Amino acid sequence: xxxxxxxxxxxxxxxxxxxxxxxxxxxxxxxxxxxxxxxxxxxxxxxxxxxxxxxxxxxxxxxxxxxxxxxxxxxxxxxxxxxxxxxxxxxxxxxxxxxxxxxxxxxxxxxxxxxxxxxxxxxxxxxxxxxxxxxxxxxxxxxxxxxxxxxxxxxxxxxxxxxxxxxxxxxxxxxxxxxxxxxxxxxxxxxxxxxxxxxxxxxxxxxxxxxxxxxxxxxxxxxxxxxxxxxxxxxxxxxxxxxxxxxxxxxxxxxxxxxxxxxxxxxxxxxxxxxxxxxxxxxxxxxxxxxxxxxxxxxxxxxxxxx
Ligand code: URA
Numbered sequence: 508x509x510x511x512x513x514x515x516x517x518x519x520x521x522x523x524x525x526x527x528x529x530x531x532x533x534x535x536x537x538x539x540x541x542x543x544x545x546x547x548x549x550x551x552x553x554x555x556x557x558x559x560x561x562x563x564x565x566x567x568x569x570x571x572x573x574x575x576x577x578x579x580x581x582x583x584x585x586x587x588x589x590x591x592x593x594x595x596x597x598x599x600x601x602x603x604x605x606x607x608x609x610x611x612x613x614x615x616x617x618x619x620x621x622x623x624x625x626x627x628x629x630x631x632x633x634x635x636x637x638x639x640x641x642x643x644x645x646x647x648x649x650x651x652x653x654x655x656x657x658x659x660x661x662x663x664x665x666x667x668x669x670x671x672x673x674x675x676x677x678x679x680x681x682x683x684x685x686x687x688x689x690x691x692x693x694x695x696x697x698x699x700x701x702x703x704x705x706x707x708x709x710x711x712x713x714x715x716x717x718x719x720x721x722x723x724x725x726x727x728x729x730x731x732x733x734x735x736x737x738x739x740x741x742x743x744x745x746x747x748x749x750x751x752x753x754x755x756x757x758x759x760x761x762x763x764x765x766x767x768x769x770x771x772x773x774x775x776x777x778x779x780x781x782x783x784x785x786x787x788x789x790x791x792x793x794x795x796x797x798x799x800x801x802x803x804x805x806x807x808x809x810x811x812x813x814x
Contacts, residue, residue, distance in 0.1 A: 591715045592620055599722060604638040607726045615689055615719050624690040624712075626702075630657035634685030634723050641799045642677075643729040644668065645720065647738040647772065648688035648708050651701070659686045660773075667773040668735070671788070674810060675796055683727050687742035689716050713742045724765060730799050732765050733792075736772025743767060757791050759798075768795050786811035 597614055599607045612633050615621060621631040632649040635658050644660075652662035660668045669679045692708045708716075720742070724732065734740045737752040743762050749755045752771065760767040770791035776784050789811050796803050 591711050594715050594718050595620075596718070597722075599726070604726050608638050608723075611719070611722050611726065618689075620715060621689050624693060625654060626693070629654040629691070631689050632657055632659055632686065632691075633689060633719070634659060634683055636679070636683035637681055638683070638727055640681060640683040640727055641730040642733065642795065643683040643685060643724065643727055643731075644672075644733045644735055645739045645743060646684070646686045646735045647742075648686055648705070649691045650705050651691070654691040659684050663777055664773040667777060671773065671792060674789070674807070675792055676801060676807070683723070683729060685720055685723050687713050687716060687720060687739055689719055707738050708742075710741075710746045713738070713746070717742060721763070724762070729765065731795060732762055732767045733795055734767055734769045736775070739772070740769050757787075757794070759794075766798060768798075782811045782814060 595614075595618060600610050601607075602610075615633045616631055618631070625631055632653050634643075636643075646660060646664075646668075649659060650662050650664070653659055653665070659665070668684070672679050672682055688708045691702070692706050692712060694702050694704065694706055696702050732743070734743050737749075740749060740752060740755055741747070744755070744760060744767070752769065755769040756771065758769065760769060768791055771784070771788050773788075776788060793803065793808065796807075
């Protein structure tokens with residue numbers, strides 16, 4: 508029990524450091540934790556009373572049993588991620604883009620650290636799309652739907668991203684879509700149920716996965732990259748280089764020689780789907796279209812201008 512509590516405390520500390528403010532815990536688990544804490548303080552009280560009694564009081568100390576708690580669902584901590592190994596070092600085989608991408612995919616799918624960080628039945632996720640795409644989008648990390656399907660951006664944010672791509676006059680299959688992370692950052696679940704919610708990856712997690720993203724950029728050699736959101740910005744340009752997304756958004760940056768546009772994550776629009784916000788993202792995407800030499804109609808230039 509002591510080890511389980513230590514593991515839980517460590518996991519909660521790690522989540523707090525990662526910026527997680529709330530963790531869902533069932534009433535039953537709270538009751539179980541209370542019971543354990545009550546048990547431990549009774550033991551402590553008993554120990555100190557026993558000590559005292561040894562010196563001053565001859566009578567034995569009666570310790571009341573802790574109240575019986577209802578059968579509680581155990582809190583299941585996620586796989587430990589606090590101490591990840593060094594980021595992977597690898598060399599891709601020579602060959603055409605598809606051969607190299609296939610080799611990378613096999614490497615990522617078999618990476619023991621990636622595999623250890625996904626729950627049973629869930630998938631490690633590598634980027635998808637055209638290996639000769641002009642445009643590569645980079646998001647944060649797989650979410651619930653992505654870890655089931657093994658493909659980035661297939662949940663609600665992904666559906667919006669797909670609409671944005673269509674708005675640019677492209678098909679989803681014509682671009683490349685990747686993530687900073689190859690697994691869904693884990694949070695503890697209650698009684699082994701599905702994880703509810705997502706947390707941003709830690710710096711350590713991002714550092715671990717970055718070589719895989721770099722390799723995808725090297726293989727695809729897109730004309731440009733689009734970072735979606737602050738985590739993608741941090742992962743690509745360095746943790747802490749920008750305090751806010753606003754400082755970097757709408758401007759061209761450089762990722763190892765590839766131009767990089769920074770814009771909002773689609774989930775930002777999902778939270779508040781106003782035309783003003785859509786227009787902000789869209790203006791960044793117009794810059795992307797210009798740089799990628801895509802045709803732009805007057806209609807496209809005017810998207811989301813109306814209030
Ligand atoms: N959000 C991301 O950043 N990536 C995904 O793959 C899905 C949602």
